[in-house]
Amino acid sequence: MKLTGAEIFVESLKREGVKTVFGLPGGVVLKIFDVLYGDKDLDFVLVRHEQAAIHMAEAYARATGKVGVALVTSGPGATNTVTGLVNANLDSCPIVVFTGQVLTSLIGNDAFQEADIVGITRSCTKHNFLVKHVNELAQTIKEAFYIAGSGRPGPVLVDIPKDVSMAMAEFTYPDKVYIRGYNPTYEGNKWQIKQAAEAIIKAERPVLYVGGGVINSDGSEELQALAELLNIPVTMTLMGLGAFPGTHPLSLGMLGMHGSHATNLAVHNCDLLIAVGSRFDDRVTGKISEFVPQAKIIHVDVDPTSIRKNIHVDIPIVGDARSVLRDILAQATAMVGGKRREGKTPWLTQIAAWESERPLTYKADAKIIKPQFVIDMIYRRTRGEAIITSDVGQHQMWTAQFYKFAKPRTWLNSGGLGTMGYGFPAALGAQRAFPDRLVVCVTGDGSFQMNLQELATAMAYDLPVKVAIINNGYHGMVRQWQQLFYEGHYSASRLECGPDYVKLAEAYGAVGLRATEPHEVDDVLGEAFAVRKPVLMDFQVDPYENCYPMVPAGGAIHQMMYEDPQPEAGGRPSTPKDTQKESISLA
Amino acid sequence: MERIISLLVENKFGVLARVAGLFSARGFNIESLSVGPAVDPSMSLITIVTQGDERILEQITKQLNKLIDVIKVVDLTENDYVERETALVKIHTRAEDRAEAFRIIEIFRAKIVDSTPTTYTVEITGDAQKVEAFINQLRPLGLKELVRSGQIAIARDDAKAAGEHKRRPAVVEAK
Numbered sequence: 001m002k003l004t005g006a007e008i009f010v011e012s013l014k015r016e017g018v019k020t021v022f023g024l025p026g027g028v029v030l031k032i033f034d035v036l037y038g039d040k041d042l043d044f045v046l047v048r049h050e051q052a053a054i055h056m057a058e059a060y061a062r063a064t065g066k067v068g069v070a071l072v073t074s075g076p077g078a079t080n081t082v083t084g085l086v087n088a089n090l091d092s093c094p095i096v097v098f099t100g101q102v103l104t105s106l107i108g109n110d111a112f113q114e115a116d117i118v119g120i121t122r123s124c125t126k127h128n129f130l131v132k133h134v135n136e137l138a139q140t141i142k143e144a145f146y147i148a149g150s151g152r153p154g155p156v157l158v159d160i161p162k163d164v165s166m167a168m169a170e171f172t173y174p175d176k177v178y179i180r181g182y183n184p185t186y187e188g189n190k191w192q193i194k195q196a197a198e199a200i201i202k203a204e205r206p207v208l209y210v211g212g213g214v215i216n217s218d219g220s221e222e223l224q225a226l227a228e229l230l231n232i233p234v235t236m237t238l239m240g241l242g243a244f245p246g247t248h249p250l251s252l253g254m255l256g257m258h259g260s261h262a263t264n265l266a267v268h269n270c271d272l273l274i275a276v277g278s279r280f281d282d283r284v285t286g287k288i289s290e291f292v293p294q295a296k297i298i299h300v301d302v303d304p305t306s307i308r309k310n311i312h313v314d315i316p317i318v319g320d321a322r323s324v325l326r327d328i329l330a331q332a333t334a335m336v337g338g339k340r341r342e343g344k345t346p347w348l349t350q351i352a353a354w355e356s357e358r359p360l361t362y363k364a365d366a367k368i369i370k371p372q373f374v375i376d377m378i379y380r381r382t383r384g385e386a387i388i389t390s391d392v393g394q395h396q397m398w399t400a401q402f403y404k405f406a407k408p409r410t411w412l413n414s415g416g417l418g419t420m421g422y423g424f425p426a427a428l429g430a431q432r433a434f435p436d437r438l439v440v441c442v443t444g445d446g447s448f449q450m451n452l453q454e455l456a457t458a459m460a461y462d463l464p465v466k467v468a469i470i471n472n473g474y475h476g477m478v479r480q481w482q483q484l485f486y487e488g489h490y491s492a493s494r495l496e497c498g499p500d501y502v503k504l505a506e507a508y509g510a511v512g513l514r515a516t517e518p519h520e521v522d523d524v525l526g527e528a529f530a531v532r533k534p535v536l537m538d539f540q541v542d543p544y545e546n547c548y549p550m551v552p553a554g555g556a557i558h559q560m561m562y563e564d565p566q567p568e569a570g571g572r573p574s575t576p577k578d579t580q581k582e583s584i585s586l587a
Numbered sequence: 588m589e590r591i592i593s594l595l596v597e598n599k600f601g602v603l604a605r606v607a608g609l610f611s612a613r614g615f616n617i618e619s620l621s622v623g624p625a626v627d628p629s630m631s632l633i634t635i636v637t638q639g640d641e642r643i644l645e646q647i648t649k650q651l652n653k654l655i656d657v658i659k660v661v662d663l664t665e666n667d668y669v670e671r672e673t674a675l676v677k678i679h680t681r682a683e684d685r686a687e688a689f690r691i692i693e694i695f696r697a698k699i700v701d702s703t704p705t706t707y708t709v710e711i712t713g714d715a716q717k718v719e720a721f722i723n724q725l726r727p728l729g730l731k732e733l734v735r736s737g738q739i740a741i742a743r744d745d746a747k748a749a750g751e752h753k754r755r756p757a758v759v760e761a762k
Contacts, residue, residue: 122604181597181656304653308646309646
């Protein structure tokens with residue numbers, strides 16, 4: 001049967017099991033949108049800016065474990081996807097982005113709305129394709145989905161010229177792909193796994209340091225079984241939160257630049273670091289030459305380039321996190337005769353002592369809302385079960401610190417790239433995947449304003465996300481660094497003239513709520529969670545609250561700052577009280 | 588440390604850009620690069636000469652392997668290999684320099700491939716040191732233009748393994 005390229009495109013997506021496509025139309029993809037018109041099986045979500053479509057597709061993928069899909073037009077439509085692609089690439093998220101392209105005869109002629117998107121995105125996708133002939137379309141789509149979802153997942157871009165979507169071809173969807181240059185390793189080397197199991201059993205002060213790879217491979221059960229078998233404390237990277245239950249006695253929460261005192265000390269003093277699906281990012285390791293000075297390192301990663309990129313590793317294992325954890329667990333279980341190690345080892349006792357020395361906490365206030373208090377209240381109301389998205393900055397770190405995630409795939413945030421503007425569209429993408437679950441976006445006033453146009457999308461598709469704006473009138477993390485490291489020169493970090501978020505919500509037909517005092521916070525949350533509509537919550541918080549503990553950039557992770565340094569004579573200026581008053585009255 | 592990396596890649600548009608882009612994006616060095624079709628015309632062979640310590644080399648080979656269009660990566664410097672480079676050199680030929688030019692060309696077994704009343708164009712092929720030495724010898728005579736192909740290289744069969752090869756004695760007997 002002969003079909004047009006556009007029909008082949010839509011049929012191929014269905015064969016891949018795609019249910020939802022995020023995007024925005026334009027000239028060269030009209031043929032495809034014409035096929036989508038009236039199609040009952042594919043659910044198309046029209047966004048207001050293409051960047052948001054990519055974040056939605058990414059969050060959809062992250063929350064469901066399936067490949068996320070977006071479709072946009074050529075030129076500006078395509079270039080608007082770039083931030084989302086880089087974001088998905090750094091956070092290893094499987095998405096396939098389809099861009100329209102001008103007629104093949106016009107490519108290279110600087111035609112209207114032409115951009116060399118394959119050239120532009122070569123370095124920020126896992127792979128990309130330009131489909132030059134309609135005969136290659138189905139095969140290319142098959143390969144794109146396979147590459148995006150296998151190995152270390154990542155974004156794949158497929159550029160489809162207008163004439164390819166118009167031309168006719170025989171349609172057969174391939175059931176198999178073979179790419180001779182691509183063959184990811186899933187099973188870990190048996191000998192290395194044995195070495196790893198022996199080292200783990202012998203270790204006196206082991207720490208499991210797990211990242212997004214455990215979530216991508218659905219390896220949480222295996223992780224928990226291994227940790228419990230040998231009583232190993234588990235710390236998670238920003239991307240790994242949710243891989244291990246946050247309330248579990250063996251959970252150490254997040255490590256690194258804003259990790260807690262006990263966590264960073266545990267990592268610094270361990271004698272064996274078991275890294276699984278994590279990549280020794282600089283925000284985790286701090287000064288690399290002083291990272292885990294006494295430890296042997298086991299590193300499990302599906303991507304061979306992650307291993308020994310930043311740090312020397314004693315036992316490298318290339319493989320899928322879940323598969324390798326399962327094998328190590330089996331090996332270790334056999335070695336200890338199936339007997340669970342229980343009780344407090346001296347190591348766990350030591351960590352508990354660090355924990356009580358400086359617990360992760362904040363000073364609540366009766367008059368002014370502390371940002372951590374808002375997150376704490378969200379946690380208390382949802383018990384770690386909601387899907388939480390966040391943007392980038394202080395609120396993100398506070399959420400990572402104070403929200404104890406119970407399950408994987410419930411924490412969606414921009415880790416590697418640190419994309420402000422990610423959180424709100426991500427919440428919409430996750431809500432589209434799970435219409436009946438509670439999805440909360442914790443964001444800042446700076447981040448939210450980078451993609452607030454998607455309020456229209458939320459309304460149009462009845463996506464009842466709850467947006468908690470931690471409104472401090474600043475780019476808070478920038479302000480914090482300026483206070484601590486740039487002598488209080490608050491250069492361009494003050495966000496003046498922010499909108500009235502209650503009115504903004506109402507302008508779109510959504511619900512707007514505001515809390516200016518601590519006692520209002522819980523009521524606002526209660527009201528927001530009860531209504532089945534998108535809600536914007538404006539939490540006007542202490543603008544000068546800083547995020548601690550903090551490892552100064554380039555410092556070793558056991559050397560943390562725990563509070564604002566006391567002003568010294570002639571030293572750093574203290575908090576400017578006059579502007580504080582002004583910003584609280586911000587409405 | 589100088590390394591010669593041989594890459595078998597898909598013969599598709601954009602592959603060279605992916606390889607070159609990887610080097611520039613990750614701050615790796617390219618000393619020279621040459622590309623041509625492989626035995627199987629659906630593949631191309633890229634020879635890259637690069638520099639770096641062991642850790643960087645490990646990253647370079649791993650990152651290259653990660654590219655979907657790269658089929659095989661071989662660090663030729665790990666074993667025996669044969670390498671060649673061709674250079675075309677255009678030199679000024681003043682009457683008083685001609686004898687010297689001929690002498691150098693003779694010593695290096697280079698070849699004059701074009702001449703005008705004032706210039707000679709000389710072709711030289713050899714390993715990198717030979718080409719380098721030749722160019723240095725000619726330099727005092729005045730180089731007008733210089734074009735180098737970049738190194739290409741091929742692995743030698745392991746001498747020991749080849750020695751144990753079963754067919755070897757038969758060949759010797761036939762002689």
